[in-house]
Amino acid sequence: xxxxxxxxxxxxxTLGLFLGVLLGCPFAGPxxxxxQKVFQSWPLSLDNQDAQIFFNVRLRRVLLALLAGGxxxxxxxxxxxxxxxxxxxxxxxxxxxxxSFGAVAAILLGFGLSVGGFSTITLFAFxxxxxxxxxxxxxxxxxxxxxxxxxxxxxxAISYFFNALVLLAYYVADFTQAYSMMHWLIGSLDVIxxxxxxxxxxxxxxxxxxIFSFSRELNLLSAGEELAKSKGVSTVWVIAVSxxxxxxxxxxxxxxxxxxxxxxxxxxxxxxxxxxxxxxxLLPCSVLGGAAFLTLCDTxxxxxxGPTEVPVGVFTALIGVPVxxxxxxxxxxxx
Amino acid sequence: xxxxxxxxxxxxxxxxxxxxxxxINLTIQKGELVGVLGPNGAGKSTLLRLMAGLLQPLSGExxxxxxxxxxxxxxxxAMKIAFxxxxxxxxxPLSVWEIVEMGRHPFLGRFEMMSAQDKSICERAxxxxxxxxxxxxxxxxxxxxxxxxxxxxxxxxxxxxxLLLDEPTLSLDWExxxxxxxxIHKLHRNKGLTVIVATHELNLANRFMDRLVLMKKGKIxxxxxxxxxxTPARIQSVLNVKVDALKDKSNGxxxxxxxxxxAEK
Numbered sequence: 001x002x003x004x005x006x007x008x009x010x011x012x013x014t015l016g017l018f019l020g021v022l023l024g025c026p027f028a029g030p031x032x033x034x035x036q037k038v039f040q041s042w043p044l045s046l047d048n049q050d051a052q053i054f055f056n057v058r059l060r061r062v063l064l065a066l067l068a069g070g071x072x073x074x075x076x077x078x079x080x081x082x083x084x085x086x087x088x089x090x091x092x093x094x095x096x097x098x099x100s101f102g103a104v105a106a107i108l109l110g111f112g113l114s115v116g117g118f119s120t121i122t123l124f125a126f127x128x129x130x131x132x133x134x135x136x137x138x139x140x141x142x143x144x145x146x147x148x149x150x151x152x153x154x155x156x157a158i159s160y161f162f163n164a165l166v167l168l169a170y171y172v173a174d175f176t177q178a179y180s181m182m183h184w185l186i187g188s189l190d191v192i193x194x195x196x197x198x199x200x201x202x203x204x205x206x207x208x209x210x211i212f213s214f215s216r217e218l219n220l221l222s223a224g225e226e227l228a229k230s231k232g233v234s235t236v237w238v239i240a241v242s243x244x245x246x247x248x249x250x251x252x253x254x255x256x257x258x259x260x261x262x263x264x265x266x267x268x269x270x271x272x273x274x275x276x277x278x279x280x281x282l283l284p285c286s287v288l289g290g291a292a293f294l295t296l297c298d299t300x301x302x303x304x305x306g307p308t309e310v311p312v313g314v315f316t317a318l319i320g321v322p323v324x325x326x327x328x329x330x331x332x333x334x335x
Numbered sequence: 336x337x338x339x340x341x342x343x344x345x346x347x348x349x350x351x352x353x354x355x356x357x358x359i360n361l362t363i364q365k366g367e368l369v370g371v372l373g374p375n376g377a378g379k380s381t382l383l384r385l386m387a388g389l390l391q392p393l394s395g396e397x398x399x400x401x402x403x404x405x406x407x408x409x410x411x412x413a414m415k416i417a418f419x420x421x422x423x424x425x426x427x428p429l430s431v432w433e434i435v436e437m438g439r440h441p442f443l444g445r446f447e448m449m450s451a452q453d454k455s456i457c458e459r460a461x462x463x464x465x466x467x468x469x470x471x472x473x474x475x476x477x478x479x480x481x482x483x484x485x486x487x488x489x490x491x492x493x494x495x496x497x498l499l500l501d502e503p504t505l506s507l508d509w510e511x512x513x514x515x516x517x518x519i520h521k522l523h524r525n526k527g528l529t530v531i532v533a534t535h536e537l538n539l540a541n542r543f544m545d546r547l548v549l550m551k552k553g554k555i556x557x558x559x560x561x562x563x564x565x566t567p568a569r570i571q572s573v574l575n576v577k578v579d580a581l582k583d584k585s586n587g588x589x590x591x592x593x594x595x596x597x598a599e600k
Contacts, residue, residue, distance in 0.1 A: 232413030
């Protein structure tokens with residue numbers, strides 16, 4: 001799609017969807033709350049139960065879902081462009097494996113400390129993600145090659161390694177530990193406090209701006225490393241900065257939510273089919289669309305299965321896969 | 336005036352020990368039209384990539400307008416030297432216009448949009464290469480000849496002084512081979528571009544190029560006017576093929592490989 005106006009329309013529609021989700025989803029849930037009562041009094045009073053539910057429970061969770069969905073989709077766009085592989089996702093370089101290992105290690109060891117408002121599991125998961133990225137890069141630099149295929153293979157190798165360790169931890173864990181490991185590994189959104197949300201959104205915001213400033217370089221890189229180089233892109237620098245930024249964003253999110261699958265794969269895919277490969281549009285559209293998609297999935301997962309919840313990681317896959325398949329067949333039919 | 340000056344250039348790939356370029360010395364004048372010939376693995380493409388700054392030499396130096404190439408910033412290099420690779424398929428769908436637009440990258444700041452002037456440069460490049468009519472089509476759906484012309488247009492959008500083409504006629508039929516060489520020749524003549532073409536097309540190179548560089552096993556075997564460089568004896572020693580030389584109308588030569596080659600070995 002070449003028409004700038006058409007792409008802008010898609011961007012505006014996506015922005016509308018994003019805002020609709022941001023304002024609408026906190027009202028959905030097993031307990032019905034009224035719009036008027038929520039905004040009746042400020043500051044929040046303890047006896048205004050509707051406002052309590054809205055601000056302290058649902059809005060926090062919606063904000064986390066938006067941040068998580070947006071940054072996964074953003075990272076997905078980056079990994080696909082830089083590795084020139086439409087199947088790449090934020091977890092391709094082993095971030096999911098590393099953070100899963102960190103989380104299950106924390107559960108197994110059972111430490112109860114907390115730093116800066118983040119739990120041990122979160123901190124360990126973040127450290128694990130950083131460890132896996134470090135290992136992938138060390139492997140690549142030992143091989144003296146930062147080519148897409150080297151990074152991909154190194155990432156897959158590291159993932160398998162950590163997955164084996166996760167299984168081992170799962171095997172030796174007792175029943176309650178195993179349950180909370182499983183819960184974490186599926187990926188789910190829990191309510192976190194506003195302070196943590198603030199830190200997370202700052203990190204993700206800066207990360208997005210860095211990546212967005214590389215839009216044109218990503219356009220060129222997604223066509224080929226040599227082509228990009230011959231057109232004046234400092235490829236090694238752009239690849240390193242964008243992949244590290246995307247990995248950090250993913251690590252931070254995954255540390256809080258667990259590895260929620262498919263958002264980072266499907267959302268960039270859908271927008272690539274829809275508006276094409278221009279990252280100046282693809283990045284903001286995917287971020288807003290990913291945020292809205294994950295939040296909608298989570299809203300459905302927590303609202304319609306009361307009194308329990310379905311983990312959102314299950315839901316993103318159940319909804320996302322048919323959508324993606326439909327789009328692929330649709331595109332094939334169009335030629 | 337010297338445009339490229341290559342001094343004692345050596346290069347090898349870390350993983351391929353049987354291939355290397357050794358002590359290459361070559362000077363190319365501004366505005367020259369040079370063909371680089373040689374068998375597979377002679378180092379033609381590698382030499383072009385070194386000159387385009389896509390590979391770093393192991394030792395020796397490449398000067399561009401008397402400046403060492405490795406001291407030229409990446410974006411500035413892309414304003415001077417454009418490289419056209421063999422036509423490939425891209426992993427994601429890209430339109431012809433998007434690919435040609437990429438040629439303006441070195442001229443744009445980080446947050447700068449293309450100006451009307453940038454757009455008209457792209458438009459001219461598309462028209463020069465005869466691909467304006469399908470600027471909105473998807474590159475991956477084009478034929479081989481069209482793809483090659485789009486890549487050429489993208490290189491021209493860089494408004495370069497030198498154009499390096501790596502086997503541009505590979506997998507093209509006769510008509511498109513001829514048309515591409517005519518196009519390259521016209522660009523050289525009308526715009527004064529310094530053009531270097533690595534190719535296997537002996538006869539086309541013989542007919543269109545001003546100067547030929549013949550390579551074998553990473554070394555330059557012969558360098559000069561086509562008449563001096565291409566002789567049946569030398570073709571046999573470098574390319575390992577016996578040829579007949581036929582005179583054409585303008586008293587140049589046409590080389591026809593003798594068959595069967597295998598039986599004579």
